[in-house]
Amino acid sequence: MRATDDLAIVERLAHRAVELAEALLREARAQQTADEHAQAKKLARMMADPHGKELTIALADQAFRSHRPERIADQLAYLLERYGVPQYMDWWERVALLLGGAMAHYLPSLVVPPIVARLRHETQNVILPGEEEDLRRYIEERRRAGVRLNLNQLGEAILGEKEAARRLEAYLTLLARDDVEYISVKVSSVYSQIDLVAFRATVAQVAERLRTLYRAAGRHRYRHQDGRITPKFINLDMEEYRDLDLTVTAFREVLDEPEFLPLSAGIVLQAYLPDSHRVQRALTEWALARRARGGAPIKLRIVKGANLAMERIEAAVHDWPQAPYETKIEVDANYKRMLQYGCRPEHADAVHLGIASHNLFDVAYGLVLREAHHVEPWVEFEMLEGMANHQARAVHARAGGLLLYAPVVRAEDFHSAIAYLVRRLDENTAPENFLRHVFDLEPGSPAFLVERDRFLAAFGIEARLSDAPRRFQDRRAEAGAPPVLRPLHAVFENEPDTDWTLAANRAWIDDVVRRWRERSHDRIPLQIGGELRTGPSQGDGHDPSRPGRVAYRYALGGPADVDRALTVARAAQPAWAALSIAERGARLEACAAELGLLRPDAA
Ligand SMILES: Cc1cc2nc3c(=O)[nH]c(=O)nc-3n(C[C@H](O)[C@H](O)[C@H](O)COP(=O)(O)OP(=O)(O)OC[C@H]3O[C@@H](n4cnc5c(N)ncnc54)[C@H](O)[C@@H]3O)c2cc1C
Incomplete structure (x- = not known):
């Protein structure tokens, strides 16, 4: 096929995606509940109240991360004095916060626990309670709605091997539950002494933990709603750039072992890293060869990347170039390039795809590509629990299924969910992020047109987008x-x-x-x-x-x-x-x- 034909096809698919995004948005708005509407409205108010946003992040990060009521009380009072009460809150919340801030100092162990409980309640639609009964009820509810779940067990920071062993145990417990099909794991949560200078020794340790997990996944069975029975599924989430090579190496080496050839497992690549497209191609070549040896397909979740702020800090501290692209348009273009490559039937058969995004234009583009290449059995859509559930329902209906990523935390570990909350808050409010418009986006609105143009503009730079790593010191x-x-x-x-x-x-x-x-x-x-x-x-x-x-x-x-x-x-x-x-x-x-x-x- 000539290059001009290719371009014409891409252009046609892009325009179909715009129409589909508009339809998705209409369908989502039509089924938004009053609660979801109120939550989105509050977020919109927060965006107009930068001090309020700063206070919320500071409260989460500095006060509620602690276990000690006295420390929380102290920070609460200090931060309220520094930032003032956030304007975006409802009046009764402002009064409660003020009263809490004033009284907590005198009676921390009496006043602080209800404040933390309130915070946990407020965030319950984004982070689920890990207590047995609550979790069972939630999983059952989602199953009835036909939504599949990917559980992510949050927990304390992994500073030593005791904590790593505890987290590994928590993953194994999740895998052993009848009602759990799919879990997400971070390599930094199963091994505490990651040291890239000792790369091979670190890979060996991570690989050992993966074997334990993969063996459990292979041993336990999940009964799907259509009656199919499969092993459990484990996905390796991707965190910072420094984890990329380590995670991919350990993943490939363990899955290459004869014992694990029949097992299907997943990994994530972040489109904000130029390197990810090269890694995707290498993983695909490898997965095709594994498949030819009788191995099971693997799964690749493609995301844009959630650690931009951290990558920027890391680059500044060490005087390195920033690992992710510098602009959103490059990230968007790489995302599309990775979807196009992943949706080719000869690739999707060996590397199943999870298209994970809240940007309805990219989701629509994924739907259009999937249909154009007839790869429906191998390409699914993934969204985060509680971020924009009305949009998730619309995507679910159009895609014929949805995998929801749901973080789970027990009450005693709630402080460790803070990093997750801060990342989600950042995603909701960062200037060029789609979710920023979750409240006021409607077809034809100025915000919609900006997002549409951003989506289309990315196609214009795709052909000249570099896939060379931005860090290349040798x-x-x-x-x-x-x-x-x-x-x-x-x-x-x-x-x-x-x-x-x-x-x-x-x-x-x-x-x-x-x-x-x-x-x-x-x-x-x-x-x-x-x-x-x-x-x-x-x-x-x-x-x-x-x-x-x-x-x-x-x-x-x-x-x-x-x-x-x-x-x-x-x-x-x-x-x-x-x-x-x-x-x-x-x-x-x-x-x-x-x-x-x-x-x-x-x-
Ligand atoms: C189911 C699911 C699982 C996920 N798992 C992971 C995971 O394992 N690892 C992970 O890192 N993330 C993960 N994420 C988060 C994801 O990486 C994105 O941060 C998030 O989905 C927002 O991207 P978007 O496509 O929804 O929206 P968009 O609004 O289109 O894109 C926002 C993203 O664009 C990028 N961006 C924005 N501004 C700039 C800029 N100025 N310069 C460069 N880049 C910019 C950032 O990556 C930002 O998150 C997951 C998301 C979902 C839905």
Whole structure:
């Protein structure tokens, strides 16, 4: 087929998607309940009240994360004083918050628990209670409505192996329930010591936990409403960029083992990472080969990505480029490219697709692509519980099914749901996000036209969209290269940290470690005024990774060495004082460049 024909097809499908998005929106609005309407209205008021939004995030993040009523009371009072009572709340909520803030200080253990209970109640449509009876009732209700569920067990932060074991146990308990079909797991919640420098050791640990989970999934059975009986399904959620390679590697390696060939399991890719399309292609090639060996299909959920703020902070702190694309239009274009690739019948057969989005234009595009390629059995739609349930119902009706992602948390762990809540709040209110309009979007409205144009514009850049990673530091390439000296008067920039997310850097450090392991231990002399001296005594240096062994010996100076060092420094002082600021800068730059060259030996 010629490229112009391809373009004409894409254009036709895009315009059909716009019509379908409009229909979905109409259908959603027609069935919005009064409660959903009120919730959306409150969100719209929050958007017009930036202080209120800030306070809500700060309350969630700083006050309600704590277990201790005194701490919550203290923060509540402090934040109310700092931000004032949010205008977007109803009057009675404002009064309650004010009273609570004032009284909590005096009677924290009496006043705070009802406030936290109220917060839990308010967020119950987004985060479900994990208590046995409540959960059973909820699952049953959804099953009656024909909605399939993907449960995500939220819990405490995983700082140590005890917590990781507890979370693994919670996942296994969920898998063992008759009424649970599908769960989501984060690799960072089953292994606490993720360290990318020790990449292979980390993969081995994560793989061990995955085996435990996959064995349980294969052992337990779920009876679907149509009578089919299948193993349970486990999906690996994707978190930060640094987890991408680790998650994909562990996923592939374990599913390649003969024991797990018959098992179908899922993984997520985030379209805001340019790399994701390359990873999608590699995963598809691999899944096709696995299928040819008699293996089960895998499933890929395609999302845009929920950790943009965190990625930006990570990039700023380490002086790296931001891993996700810089603009929304690029993310939207990559999302479409990934849907198009995933919906090709020759791919969808081996890599089933979950199209996860709340953007009705992208959902509609997925529906249109699915129909055009006749891949309905392998492509499903996924949405988040409680975010825009009227829209979810409309998508459910059009798609003939829906997988709802439902986070679950027990009362005692509620504080750990805060990160999830903050991410959802951010999604609902970020300037270019579709959900921002959940209240006022109607066909033909200005907001609708903006979203429609945003959707169509992404097709225009798809052909020239890069899929190259935005982080590409390679310490190996720096070896032997001449030092890079910045021009005088250049603005100060930090030296970027080594990025262990990147395989090239991990290969580099592996080489360095190998070299150092083979080295007999050094004797490090004193160096005073350019002269190397042994000193009167010496100390032993230890390497914590090899306890009990001396890694190196270093010379210790005596009083004569201290005197000599001071004399040298004093003699050098007039020359240093005579240097201009720029000349001093140049010397320091030269030192930095020299240290950079020695990085393999100083890393
Ligand atoms: C069922 C389900 C499961 C999910 N699982 C995961 C998961 O495992 N991992 C994960 O990370 N996320 C996950 N998400 C969240 C998802 O990544 C999106 O954040 C969310 O769905 C919003 O995207 P959208 O397509 O619905 O809406 P849209 O409003 O079209 O897109 C919003 C998204 O665009 C991107 N964006 C917005 N502004 C910019 C900008 N200026 N520059 C660059 N990018 C920008 C961000 O990714 C933002 O979230 C899941 C979502 C759903 C529905």
